[in-house]
Amino acid sequence: MTVEVRPLGDKCNIKCRYCYQEGIRTAGNVPTRYDLDAIIATLDKLAEPFSLFGGEIMLTRRSDLERLMQLGFDRYGGVGMQTNGTLIEERDIELFRKYHVRIGISIDGPGPLNDARWAGNLPATRRATARIEAAIETLCREGMPPNVIVTLNRMNAAPDRLNVLCAWIGFLGGIGVRKLRLHLLEQDETEAGEGLALTAQENLVALRRLKRFEQELPSVQFDIFAEMAAMLGGDDAQTSCVFHACDPYATRAVVGVESDGRLGNCGRTNKDGVTHMRAGREAFERQLSLYRTPQADGGCQGCRFFLACKGNCPGTAIGGDWRMRSIDCPVWFGLFEDIETELLANGETAISRSERRSDLEAKMIAAWSIGDNPTLHSLIKQAGTP
């Protein structure tokens, strides 16, 4: 479980044209104040390592941010932090070092490749991008290379820009970045964001190119491909939330600690401008329904990758309705097919081609119907080899 501390909710200093939190901001539901003691009391109750998150976390008063960093360091030996990087200043570098802050920075590429992360006008956008690039270089020079999150979109991964994106990732590897997470652009947040999304085919082309590139570039790892291979291999111990039957009413993988200390859900599920609180019970209506709903109606019926993919993230569901499968289905399906082919060619097993697949699916469905969500690994262990 990832605990995300969000003192200022979705408040952000830039307004990425595709940001999934724009719905909340559009609806005006951004807190202006926070209660640090209430946040810390909730963290005490959760007793889990946590990450500092937003909106933009660096908008938080530095003394309060330091208190949270210190708490993470004292209790868990460090703390994660996800930031857009634009507000990092020289004095922060020492804080990061002192409290073992593991930084994740979102940037889609250098200069013009990052233009989708819009800061109001072009010069402001480029200024923000330059500050992010500076933060990455500085952190690398200080021996604290950040993880980088890149969202694929038309500004950085259109067919004529893909080579530039790859070369830049190569440069990041050269200065010390080791982990890079690839996101697909969420397609429906802002009108201004329309036209930024790649087509499913373009996304697939881009991801395939990046997958090949990962093999040429041993120093940088894109976690998504390794995770998909692990899921097909039935090993879901380390894979991310999108493959874990997420319940949008009580996102298990991500728990938000909001400005007043209350528990919230992962922000990706907020489609109506409201940060809903966690429901009392986790349930798996979405997966149960997707399993039996024909693909033509937005379900996943008959898909051999269902055990691995489970309809993917509800925050990316077709039409913004969590009850549908992910709008990125064609991309996931294509990549799963590629990885399945590779696994089989290497003599490894893929649950999508296992004789036990329907048996495992039946077990998973039975578990979900009583509100249980076992790991794939545990089901395979029970059933013997796949």
Place this chain on the structure above:
Amino acid sequence: MTAALLTCSLTWPRPPLAATPREADIAKAAAQRISFSGPQTRALWQPRLERLGEVALAIELEMVRRKRIPAAVLWTGHDGIGALTERARSIGLDAKPIKASLGYAADWPLEASIDDPKRLLDYAFLIGAAPLDASIAEPAADGLEQAAIRFGYPPCCAKSWADYLRQGGSDPLARLLARGHKTAVPAYVALAVLGLGPIRHGPCAADCSATRDQSRAFLNLGRELGFAEEMSWLDEIADWPVVASLVNGIAEVTTAAFRCTWLSDEDTSPRHGTAATRPAKRVGAAAATVKSADSADILTELGVGFEAAGFENPFAMRSRFSTVVWEQTAALRRAASAVHVGCGDGLLLELISQTKPRLRLYGTEQDAAAAGASRRRLGASLPVLSGPSIEALAALSRLAPDGIDLAFVDPERLDCREALAAVRAIARSVIVIGTDRSLHRHKDMDTLAVTMGLALLPGRAGRVSAALSAPSGRPH
């Protein structure tokens, strides 16, 4: 939750019920999946909903006691059976189990085990006057309509509910939504799923007038029994705007205070219900849409001439110049003018101008092609002086007779030793830039300065840039 609600919950709707409900009970499933829209609404409405649950149970049992309906159906976990039976007896009624169903794993008592399955089950009990006939809750297909009428359904609703049960349905709200009703479902109908009243039967239509009458009768009985405050809450709820929809067999009801969801009846058509209200998309923030340039333009925009400037690739040059600007933020904030000596294609000047648009900026560049590229990048209003460094600097001192606040310079790019002295003569403060070439050779800014015989401002060396200390008469 109070003990009463934890241990038992009233079914919705009243019997007759589907023989095999998907969940132990719609009301239980929906109530456990309430997600409040904020702490204030939760603080207000969670206790109210719990209280309404208790009150609905009291009203329903009173209706049974007064023989207005033959029985009530309640679900309870194994541990609640004793209390439920006791409560029924205390008002002269009997309790009879009619059905069991596997409960939610999360509700199983900690000490329950698979070897003792009775504690993993939820039990439906019929509560009514003895002797109780279990079949009244689930009569044969041809007796459904009469049974519904006995349980208080208006005739129109009894007929439509019986038809729906015969088709294999079990969720009255799903039935309304699946019909794609043109009338929006009112809150008092949509929120009946929570089992709190005021509608206890499955209505035939969202705007059924007989159902509205039934709802009034429930409220009146509640008031008669002393639950005036609770009934006023139900009145309040009745006016809420709600959005209710059914997609691929999952129902969802959203109000301003909370939303709830449950796995409902399967349906063949995928999407039903009143349209979800999503906030309007944010328009116009990026009205000046950035056009996607082709890759040749992009490479030019990223920066050309990186090798001459001492970098391994265009990304390194851009990243380094961005870092120089970041490191020198304070100096730039204080300055009114700046020059980049050997400005190449003008990238550093562009980054500086984006950080501080009102700064007076100048560039010098020996290479004519690079100077041209720089002018194209920066526009005609920013002077780029070409020619050998000394000449360009002389021209600059004529252009800015009062001097320049800040000069950025890579000393390795200056074409003669006198050039640095000329820079220092013009600029009040000189910032030395570390390129890939110089930093590979010298490792860091301090070593670079020492090797080149430069004195840096004490304690101020950045990672990739540093300010020279003021001239002390000693030639550099």
